[in-house]
Amino acid sequence: MDYRLLGPVEVWAAGRKVELKRRQERLLLAVLLLEPGKVVPTDRLIGLLWPEEQPGNPKRALQVYVSRLRAVLMDAELLGEAGGYVLKGTAGRTDVEKFAALVERARVLPDLARRREVLVEALALWRGPALADVASEDVRRRLCSGLDESRWAAQELRLKTELALGRHQELLPELAELTSAEPTREGLAAARMLALYRSGRQANALAVYAELVRHLDEELGVEPGQEIRDLQVAMLRQDESLNLTPPETGPRELPADVSLLVGRDELLDELAKVLASAGRGSGVPAVVCLYGAAGTGKSATAVRLGHRLADDYPGGQLFARLQDVNGEAVPPSTVLVRLLRSLGVDPKTFPDSLEERSSLLRSTLAGRSVLLVFDDALDAGQLRPLMPADGRCAVIATSRQPLLGLEDAIHREINPADDQKILD
Structure with a gap:
């Protein structure tokens, strides 16, 4: 069975979607999958499944949902242990784990084109906000803030890789949309500034910096970090280090491969x-x-x-x-x-x-x-x-x-x- 949490919560087996009709069942499964092999306390599960108004007997209601999940989980064990529940046998089968493995692999790839391919593959696992159809926004923040941050970090790494590949002009529409949606993310602003600068639009790049400063002050009451401040200064000076570095090349001396x-x-x-x-x-x-x-x-x-x-x-x-x-x-x-x-x-x-x-x-x-x-x-x-x-x-x-x-x-x-x- 494969478990998908990066978007609507889904379970797939042999290429077919397994029906989990009740929202609380899917949320219970998601919470247990986010902490694989660990006992999740009963009180925490009840607080997440019913954050506002609990049923008359929440522990009994939780047990009912656990029983229903056990009936459909063919290759995993849902066990009651030490005042809570633990899900075992799902290692490597969630899109969360696949996403993390692909991003980690991309980080160590020196070949930029291959790194971009792996990051695109990782980001394609996201079908919307994590746990999109099972949790309120407050519960989603409690459970998925780390996942959301990992997604943005992967997105920013992809953008840096695309810029290093010389795709600054192609990125401009996407970067305008991303910075509009997330106006206080310095990594996105930096990528857009560099894309504009390398497209010969220095004034527009500096305007993006000014807009970032305004949003950070009005929404968070903070100043931009040192890295993006250094980028602004380098653009004012038209520092040559901002120009695109030609790709690394070297000798290719390997003998021909043996096809047989x-x-x-x-x-x-x-x-x-x-x-x-x-x-x-x-x-x-x-x-x-x-x-x-x-x-x-x-x-x-x-x-x-x-x-x-x-x-x-x-x-x-x-x-x-x-x-x-x-x-x-x-x-x-x-x-x-x-x-x-x-x-x-x-x-x-x-x-x-x-x-x-x-x-x-x-x-x-x-x-x-x-x-x-x-x-x-x-x-x-x-x-x-x-x-x-x-x-x-x-x-x-x-x-x-x-x-x-x-x-x-x-x-x-x-x-x-x-x-x-x-x-x-």
């Missing part, structure tokens, strides 16, 4: 999630090591994973084989020369020592979203000088053995199997 690699979808999905979530929050690059015997498809798996993630690393994708045709290890200093050339560093500036070249690579990669794929590493010592330091970068390495000397690396063994092979 089969049986690795589950592993690739897992590793894609690891690389999407690891590193970015901690400031440490995500590192994945694929190891196994010769002929198991390590290199093909690494290359396919690299192609799948390419859009997430617009700064480029670098590729280097760490063994030569004779099976001898390529010295890290030699590999560093190749990497630095690919990143556009002038060969005249290359230092002589391995340590200095390694330092130059880290400096060159700082602030860039680059994926590095290293094939056939001998050991961790060969790789360590080639590692980036910026958390926006990531590394995929293959080896015949685990590279246990690489701190925080995720290791996955590639085993030969009937359903995991490269077809000749």
